[in-house]
Amino acid sequence: MYQFSKIVNSLRTSEIRDLMGLATRADIISFAGGMPNDDLFPIKEINEIYNNLAGQVKKTAFQYGPTPGYPPLLESVKEYMRNKGLPVDDNKILITTGSLQAINILAKVFIDPGDVAIMENPSFIGGISAFKSYLADIRSVPMDQDGIIIEKLEELLNDKKINPKLVYVTPFFHNPAGIMYSTERRQQLINTLKGRNIPLIEDDAYGELYFDENDKTQLTPIKAVAPSDLTVCYTSSFSKILGPGMRLGWMLVPPQIYEKCELCKQSMDACSPNFTQVLANEFLVQGKIYPYIAELRKIYKERKDIMINVLNEYMPKHEDIKWVEPRGGFYIWISLPEYVDATDVLKKTIEGGAVFVVGKTFDPDAKKNNFIRLSFSNMPIEDIEKGVKIIANSLKPFIK
Amino acid sequence: MYQFSKIVNSLRTSEIRDLMGLATRADIISFAGGMPNDDLFPIKEINEIYNNLAGQVKKTAFQYGPTPGYPPLLESVKEYMRNKGLPVDDNKILITTGSLQAINILAKVFIDPGDVAIMENPSFIGGISAFKSYLADIRSVPMDQDGIIIEKLEELLNDKKINPKLVYVTPFFHNPAGIMYSTERRQQLINTLKGRNIPLIEDDAYGELYFDENDKTQLTPIKAVAPSDLTVCYTSSFSKILGPGMRLGWMLVPPQIYEKCELCKQSMDACSPNFTQVLANEFLVQGKIYPYIAELRKIYKERKDIMINVLNEYMPKHEDIKWVEPRGGFYIWISLPEYVDATDVLKKTIEGGAVFVVGKTFDPDAKKNNFIRLSFSNMPIEDIEKGVKIIANSLKPFIK
Numbered sequence: 107m108y109q110f111s112k113i114v115n116s117l118r119t120s121e122i123r124d125l126m127g128l129a130t131r132a133d134i135i136s137f138a139g140g141m142p143n144d145d146l147f148p149i150k151e152i153n154e155i156y157n158n159l160a161g162q163v164k165k166t167a168f169q170y171g172p173t174p175g176y177p178p179l180l181e182s183v184k185e186y187m188r189n190k191g192l193p194v195d196d197n198k199i200l201i202t203t204g205s206l207q208a209i210n211i212l213a214k215v216f217i218d219p220g221d222v223a224i225m226e227n228p229s230f231i232g233g234i235s236a237f238k239s240y241l242a243d244i245r246s247v248p249m250d251q252d253g254i255i256i257e258k259l260e261e262l263l264n265d266k267k268i269n270p271k272l273v274y275v276t277p278f279f280h281n282p283a284g285i286m287y288s289t290e291r292r293q294q295l296i297n298t299l300k301g302r303n304i305p306l307i308e309d310d311a312y313g314e315l316y317f318d319e320n321d322k323t324q325l326t327p328i329k330a331v332a333p334s335d336l337t338v339c340y341t342s343s344f345s346k347i348l349g350p351g352m353r354l355g356w357m358l359v360p361p362q363i364y365e366k367c368e369l370c371k372q373s374m375d376a377c378s379p380n381f382t383q384v385l386a387n388e389f390l391v392q393g394k395i396y397p398y399i400a401e402l403r404k405i406y407k408e409r410k411d412i413m414i415n416v417l418n419e420y421m422p423k424h425e426d427i428k429w430v431e432p433r434g435g436f437y438i439w440i441s442l443p444e445y446v447d448a449t450d451v452l453k454k455t456i457e458g459g460a461v462f463v464v465g466k467t468f469d470p471d472a473k474k475n476n477f478i479r480l481s482f483s484n485m486p487i488e489d490i491e492k493g494v495k496i497i498a499n500s501l502k503p504f505i506k
Numbered sequence: 507m508y509q510f511s512k513i514v515n516s517l518r519t520s521e522i523r524d525l526m527g528l529a530t531r532a533d534i535i536s537f538a539g540g541m542p543n544d545d546l547f548p549i550k551e552i553n554e555i556y557n558n559l560a561g562q563v564k565k566t567a568f569q570y571g572p573t574p575g576y577p578p579l580l581e582s583v584k585e586y587m588r589n590k591g592l593p594v595d596d597n598k599i600l601i602t603t604g605s606l607q608a609i610n611i612l613a614k615v616f617i618d619p620g621d622v623a624i625m626e627n628p629s630f631i632g633g634i635s636a637f638k639s640y641l642a643d644i645r646s647v648p649m650d651q652d653g654i655i656i657e658k659l660e661e662l663l664n665d666k667k668i669n670p671k672l673v674y675v676t677p678f679f680h681n682p683a684g685i686m687y688s689t690e691r692r693q694q695l696i697n698t699l700k701g702r703n704i705p706l707i708e709d710d711a712y713g714e715l716y717f718d719e720n721d722k723t724q725l726t727p728i729k730a731v732a733p734s735d736l737t738v739c740y741t742s743s744f745s746k747i748l749g750p751g752m753r754l755g756w757m758l759v760p761p762q763i764y765e766k767c768e769l770c771k772q773s774m775d776a777c778s779p780n781f782t783q784v785l786a787n788e789f790l791v792q793g794k795i796y797p798y799i800a801e802l803r804k805i806y807k808e809r810k811d812i813m814i815n816v817l818n819e820y821m822p823k824h825e826d827i828k829w830v831e832p833r834g835g836f837y838i839w840i841s842l843p844e845y846v847d848a849t850d851v852l853k854k855t856i857e858g859g860a861v862f863v864v865g866k867t868f869d870p871d872a873k874k875n876n877f878i879r880l881s882f883s884n885m886p887i888e889d890i891e892k893g894v895k896i897i898a899n900s901l902k903p904f905i906k
Contacts (some may be wrong), residue, residue, distance in 0.1 A: 168749030
């Protein structure tokens with residue numbers, strides 16, 4: 107009947123939601139959720155900020171704000187982005203209700219029903235559902251440990267029958283793949299896309315959560331170095347560096363694209379919450395964000411180290427069971443022998459008292475399922491070993 | 507190029523935004539903004555709530571929440587809706603990022619490009635832009651002081667060439683028309699729509715802000731009394747009864763529609779801000795909302811009384827200059843002789859030091875302009891008389 111009705115079933119992720127239900131059960135060790143750690147939110151800092159807001163600012167917090175964002179936050183995010191080397195003066199920032207809204211808006215602006223959107227495989231589930239919700243024809247490109255496989259991308263780009271309207275990538279601490287793009291791969295991606303008149307959406311929600319200071323030089327966003335003949339729409343978020351409950355993200359895009367996106371947002375929710383924008387702005391302006399993120403890096407690295415140790419210890423030794431050690435972010439992506447269906451492993455894992463997300467969830471074609479995503483961000487740290495043991499034991503019977 | 511690009515210009519409301527810029531200038535008396543009064547937000551109550559949140563609840567505030575909404579808020583909104591007589595047990599509630607998002611989601615679920623959406627004329631600008639953003643073919647139906655004109659609506663409904671996918675109305679304290687539907691007109695609307703298989707969107711953002719307790723019996727939502735052969739999607743909001751900066755609204759809809767809407771929301775912003783949902787829930791659960799709204803009713807009534815008095819005193823006496831005294835809400839909708847262009851009056855008014863919104867802003871066809879909307883919610887109360895004098899004086903030279 108309605109176009110949206112036609113595709114609505116493909117948006118159904120009840121499997122994930124059932125898992126999320128499990129993920130909050132106290133007796134289940136959850137490696138499923140892609141959320142920050144409950145115990146790490148900067149509650150003390152935000153309490154202090156909230157209780158010291160000037161009267162007029164607090165009134166502003168309760169009121170409607172301009173569609174583009176709370177003006178002081180636009181300024182402080184601009185400086186924050188400038189510090190990352192991003193071209194904030196030639197582009198415009200739009201504050202969004204989480205970076206998922208930024209991706210959704212870009213999908214709405216770029217995609218007509220049936221248009222091709224190119225994504226990595228695996229890819230962020232929110233991106234997949236945003237593109238699907240506009241009836242995109244998603245074509246996915248496999249990745250290796252350095253990023254999207256350029257030859258496969260070029261095959262698609264050179265196919266005269268398709269006319270891609272966008273390419274979407276997550277270069278840093280990929281969800282779910284857990285990897286970061288190598289500098290070389292990022293450059294190859296730029297070389298491949300430039301001059302083709304296909305915008306690149308660069309999703310950078312996790313880039314600040316690196317584990318090794320030495321990697322910092324390799325974390326320059328594509329947006330910061332893209333030539334003038336490549337349009338990059340950069341998206342980022344406060345969700346992993348302050349709290350997703352704030353629902354604040356942003357896009358940094360060229361002015362002509364910004365203009366459409368702003369009108370689109372105006373018709374979607376008029377503005378993002380001033381209440382949390384006011385708090386996020388103080389968090390930036392008062393410089394509280396930098397020591398806070400430094401602390402997060404240490405703690406998530408510690409968790410990652412434990413994960414890698416126990417995975418090495420307990421996972422079945424097999425040439426087709428492998429993972430890349432993450433250099434940031436929340437995720438370890440484990441590939442299994444092709445004959446293993448992760449859903450079978452999951453069922454057994456749940457019986458044992460743990461949970462994770464199966465690979466096909468992140469496959470735009472919802473097929474490839476010999477992968478599991480383990481998020482190490484949010485269980486009690488003492489449960490990691492126990493949980494990985496459960497997963498390893500559940501996996502063993504399926505390995506030939 | 508892209509469908510959205512084709513219509514993006516029709517979403518441009520730069521005229522309004524320029525006015526909004528003026529609306530915040532200290533030397534301009536603004537009757538333009540449709541926002542609650544800056545000085546009335548329940549800041550003391552929310553401070554108390556915030557500072558007494560249990561540790562675990564505060565963590566929840568910073569975290570992602572389920573797409574349908576923060577579960578305790580779903581329960582407390584359900585009870586709040588039940589108290590209004592709404593059928594909360596046969597329908598489902600979806601918390602949205604303002605009620606504009608609820609309308610936008612319903613538009614996405616019901617409208618394909620070119621589909622007809624029926625709206626009142628005048629109508630809420632957010633509704634107009636939400637429907638336009640999905641490329642709806644908007645047909646508008648004029649109103650009188652009791653609501654939408656049924657005969658005109660029937661003409662459209664009986665036109666075999668069009669196949670309307672929804673009807674959108676605001677029965678209580680209409681923005682911009684300032685009126686409330688009579689009980690009889692609501693019943694006629696029900697009779698006209700039932701059995702036609704066209705969903706009705708009932709936007710009820712202002713219904714609690716009545717000025718006269720005696721009107722309460724006439725404020726029963728259509729959703730509460732609709733027969734089983736009329737599908738009503740009811741939307742409401744915390745924006746006018748707590749603070750729009752929270753960005754919290756909701757829809758109450760039948761389960762089959764809910765299911766699509768939830769998936770749609772999941773792809774839009776994943777969830778609304780837990781941070782403000784936690785606060786809004788306490789505001790309801792602790793019963794703070796009822797005395798607060800009672801206070802709002804008194805204060806907005808006082809403002810309305812002043813407005814009506816000074817309009818009677820200063821506006822040019824002319825049979826074609828008229829308004830309906832509002833019985834709730836924020837707005838007075840003044841009709842001018844047909845030969846007057848409200849934009850001319852506005853220019854003169856701005857020179858004089860006041861501002862309002864011109865009629866065509868609220869006409870889905872962006873044409874009819876012999877109306878002005880005066881919002882009396884948010885200027886200093888002592889400026890009302892001065893501001894109305896400026897408007898009246900600016901209008902006089904245009905009256906024959």
